[in-house]
Amino acid sequence: MSDTIKQAVMERLSKVKGPDLEGDIVSLGLVSDVFVSDGRVAFSITVPADRAKELEPLRQAAEKVVREVEGVETAMVALTAERAAGSSTGQGAPARPAPSKAQMGNVPPPMAARAKAAEEQPAQKPGVPGVKRIIAVASGKGGVGKSTTTANLALGFQANGLKVGVLDADIYGPSIPRLFKVSGRPEPVSGRILKPLEGYGVKVMSMGFMVEEETPMIWRGPMVISALTQMLREVAWGELDVLVVDMPPGTGDAQLTMAQQVPLAGSVIVSTPQDLALIDARKGLNMFRRVDVPVLGIVENMSYFLCPDCGGRHDIFGHGGARAEAEKLGVPFLGEVPLNMQIRETSDAGTPVVVSDPEGAHAKVYRDIAAKAIAEADRYEASSRQAPAIVYE
Ligand SMILES: Nc1ncnc2c1ncn2[C@@H]1O[C@H](COP(=O)(O)OP(=O)(O)OP(=O)(O)O)[C@@H](O)[C@H]1O
Incomplete structure (x- = not known):
């Protein structure tokens, strides 16, 4: 066939x-x-x-x-x-x-x-009807916990009273379906418009629903923009305060094109404390700056280790790098997330810590990061509204 x-x-x-x-x-x-x-x-x-x-x-x-x-x-x-x-x-x-x-x-x-x-015409990035804000979560390289952060951040926004959607644009390894424990094919609601799936009250669309897992990597690249456009504009997102986009790791052409195509209100960069990851985070930062997307801040993931036995804190990766780097670069520091078994286990089990232990310390960390990110987005919006119009007479 x-x-x-x-x-x-x-x-x-x-x-x-x-x-x-x-x-x-x-x-x-x-x-x-x-x-x-x-x-x-x-x-x-x-x-x-x-x-x-x-x-x-x-x-x-x-x-x-x-x-x-x-x-x-x-x-x-x-x-x-x-x-x-x-x-x-x-x-x-x-x-x-x-x-x-x-x-x-x-x-x-x-x-x-x-x-x-x-x-x-100046490059236009029309918004998505009903969606107030789109925020991208990115990392300079893979494996730093970007998707875990995306999921918990989205749930943090929700816990702070916002209506939230997640768009998983990670072509290399879409992990949002696993994190929200959703699977299957989105059903059409009318014509080409698809109904997003839902996990923990969050609307979810993923590259993983659109592209077969065994699709060779070389194919995913060229599909990206069409699939992304489809996921943004041909999905019944409804009214959302925030749509969080899980970007593919890295700062190559695919990421740059996405950052250019999606009408982003801002971006959040996830980094681990290691120097190498920070160098990569800097690349991520520059990528968004190149396309005029405000960087809302850096999150330091796997920042420190809280020993479950002795309760002591161990800065095994030389903690503090991201905060210092953020200060140096003049970018807000949104917070640090510890390296923790509960975070890993709950993510991997599809029950992110913000929903599985909402009263716990880790959920609070994510809610605080979510609140800071929104405050930064508000600040950017207010400052761009206040930019004086220059009138020549
Ligand atoms: N703070 C944390 N503490 C413990 N484990 C974590 C933490 N953050 C992420 N992990 C674990 O690290 C692994 C990688 O995380 P995740 O998939 O979120 O990374 P990623 O940057 O999105 O990776 P990729 O580049 O493959 O998409 C997962 O098993 C996840 O559960």
Whole structure:
């Protein structure tokens, strides 16, 4: 079945004209392998990075023809830039040469007009209706406890009286379904709009619901933006005070694109006290600064160890690094979370500590971090509202 669909998809795509209306995207070698699973089709079209915006109509045209193929339920088509094999991000576009300038030629008139209009407009990031604020949780590298922090922070927001959703955008290892003990496929509510799943009163959407676990990593990269857009805008989030986004670890192109695409009110950076992680946290910080997203603060995770036997505190990783670094960088320090068995066990069991032990000390740590993050977001909003308008007469 998959092979038949794939064949039909390729046939349809071979009718889609290339960017200069000469030849089609298949024979120009712009289409990557087509991935088909369970009625879902994903592939990328390689274009030069600086023309991605103007070639959006090409992406839409390809998506449209693929959706019309019998047996196709959803199509995720992404424009990807040429990337040398073995580039540092390690994911993203399959190694396939981008068309040469001669191949690409000039943009044909209708696209040129649209491209010009796009250039003239400042980059727009329309908000998500009903969602007051979107906050990203990021880390410079993997394994620092970003997802654990995302889940507990989201539940901390909720415990502080806010309506909360979580969008798991971690393409490398979506762990939010496990943390909230939710699984399955989101059901459509009307047309293309999906109903998010719910865990502990928090609405949850995950890359894990959209992409099969065994989907090769190389495919997840190109799917990211389409899937992300779908998860943001084609989900019945309802009224939310905060939507928390669990970003993929690292600061590569995928993360940067996400930070650019999502209308973020701010970001929270998770780091462990080790120097290396802090260097990575700094990269994370710079990434958000590059795309003008306020950094609400740094959370130091696995900050110290509270010995359950003697009750003593052990700073096994040289605690305090994140706080000092935050001060140096002029970024708020949101708090420190101890390295603790209860935090690990409850996270891994899908009952994060903020819901499984709401009266405990750890839940309080997360609630305080949540309160500080919101206070920072308020501060940013107020300061951007108060920015004086300069009027020339
Ligand atoms: N404060 C903590 N104390 C003890 N264990 C923790 C703490 N924070 C996270 N962990 C544990 O560390 C492991 C990694 O955490 P988590 O999956 O949240 O990290 P991550 O940064 O999201 O990882 P990845 O990069 O793989 O997505 C998990 O087993 C989690 O339970």
